[in-house]
Amino acid sequence: MNIFWSLTQLKRDIIIERTKAGLESARRCGKILGAPKGLN
Numbered sequence: 001m002n003i004f005w006s007l008t009q010l011k012r013d014i015i016i017e018r019t020k021a022g023l024e025s026a027r028r029c030g031k032i033l034g035a036p037k038g039l040n
Helices: 002-028
Strands: none
Touching: none
16 A cells, blocks of 8 residues: 555655745746736
């Protein structure tokens, strides 16, 4: 059971790392992240 938990944790860490890298890449390309601004 401990082996499965370790593999799951490793996969989770990889997903988090790739997500952060993708967000950073989008910021460098000038994309606007987040919810759109509301109307005034």
